[in-house]
Structures are given as structure tokens and as C-alpha cells.
Amino acid sequence: MITFVRVVETHSFVAAAELLGMSQSGVSKAVSRLEQSLGVRLLNRTTRRLSLTEQGHGFYDRCSEALQHLTQAQSEVEKSRTVARGILSLNVPSSLGCKIIVPALPRFIEKHPELAVKIAMSDRALDLVQEGIDAVIQVGTLRNSSLVARRVGHLRGLTCASPDLIERIGCAPRTPADLEPEQCIAMFHPDRRQARPWIFRRGNEVHTLVPSAPLSFSDPESAVAAAVGGAGFVRTLDFTVETQIAAGLLQPVLAEWNEGATWPVWVLYPHRQPAVKIRAFVEFVTGLFADEGL
Secondary structure, rough: OOOHHHHHHOOHHHHHHHHHOOHHHHHHHHHHHHHHHOOOOEEEEEEEOEEOOOOHHHHHHHHHHHHHOOOOOOOOHHOOOOOEEEEEEEEEOOHHHHHHHHHHHHHHHHOOOOEEEEEEEEEOOOOHHHHHEEEEEEOOOOOOOOOOEEEEEEEEEEEEEEHHHHHHHHOOOOOHOOOHHHHHEEOOOOOOOOOOOOEEEEEEEEEEEEOOOOOEEOOHHHHHHHHHHOOOOOEEEEEHHHHHHHHHEEEEEEEEOOOOOOEEEEEEEEEEOOOOHHHHHHHHHHHHHHOOOO
């Protein structure tokens, strides 16, 4: 069909052969095979000129239109290899998304105007392929080794309590051993329901505590709010408590025991050769964490 269209457009088997990098006889045979497969004559041939038959006119119009669509499709695919475009579907932990990722997204869209971002906030385990998600952000230990993971930064942890609570117990703890598990607000992953242990490090010393306060939460915002209310000590990522610390609602404790209290931040996606839009997002998030100094 391509050969036929080029013959019609150039009005010559010779010119079409040169354009397609074929021999003149190869072009002629290709058109003849097409006519035989259709069971109709498409071209009237004389020694001086070519002309379309009535059926050839209709067939040429259809073929020319189809080739234009194919050329456009090829161009779009080639462009998609270099330009971030389409819909980027993401899943991000709620607190990290609201505090860090979402406020910076306008910059990302401005840089990639052909991209639309669809973002869900969730900490649950996901099947990216089945749920049609391009990438997820995950903090801490990786839970799914089948996905490709790119480390894009890290977050620091802090232990805090309200000034009122510290006043009630008499003084701020000097070592992790001074903490009572019943005074420590537990956080758990929604999929596992087990309290996350607190691990403190100072040099070669390591101390582990499992919180067992009457209140426990799956999200850090609730745990922080409870700590502000005096329910107990909270151990969480620094960006979730910076506002409360600045306002004097929470007070950091055991700062010298925070050595190694960092949590890696990952972008996970299903394929080892990600689309341009995913690569653009990974680059953006990596730069974002560098900008934030996290």
C-alpha cells in the first residue's frame, strides 16, 4: 500500500523506486501483487503516463489517509520517548505527600506541560500493574522486591513530647531507658497492625523499645496531634513535627540518640525501562529532597 501511494504521489514508478530505495521492477511487482490481492486494477498504465482507475481513486484516498494516521502515530511514539506526556498515576504516603510532594507539584507540571498528574494518598500495599499505577513513593524498608526501586533521598526521625508531659513526669528523659513503653504512642502499618519498634543509637550503644501507650495510630498526623495533647512521647519523621516544635507545642528529646535515625525514601515502579514521565518524576523528587535539605 505504501508503494502504491508513493507511485500515485510521484506519478512514476521510477520516482517512487528512488524514493523508496527499491528497484523499478520491485515497485511494479508490488503494485501488481496489490491489484491481484484486491482483484481490481488500480492504475491505468501507458508508456507515457499513469492514471488512477475509478476504484483506484477511492483506494488511494483511503490508503493515503491511513498512512497519515500511521505517520502521526509513529511521530507520537517517537515523541513519547523524549517528552514526558500523558497521565502520570502516583501513590504517595499521606503525610509526605501533603507536606512535601504536593506543594512542589506545580513546579513539576510547569516543567512538563504535556503531563497530567493523578495522585492518591495511601500507605497500603499496592499491585501497581493491576491498579494502573505508574509509580509509588515508599519510606523505610522496602516491602516489594518485585518492583524496581530508586532511592531519591532520606528523612530523619525525632522523638518529641509536649512540655506539659515532660513537666508531669518531672524531667526530660536522658537515655532511652528512661522512657516507659506505656508513655510512648505507637504507630503501626495499616497492613500489619503491629507497633513499630523505636530503635535508638548512640555510638556503639543500641536501645530498642516497643511502644504500648493506650493510643496507637496508623498515621503520623494523628500520633503527633495526640502527643501535642499530652498523650505521650512520639517518634516520627522530622517534617511532621517541625511546625509543632517551632510553635513550642512539642519538645525534642534524646537528640544524641538519633545517630542513624534516618529512613530512606524510594520511588518504585514496575519496569526496568520506565517511561519518560516516570524518569522525569524520579528526577524531580530527587531534586526536591536535595532542595529541602532532607
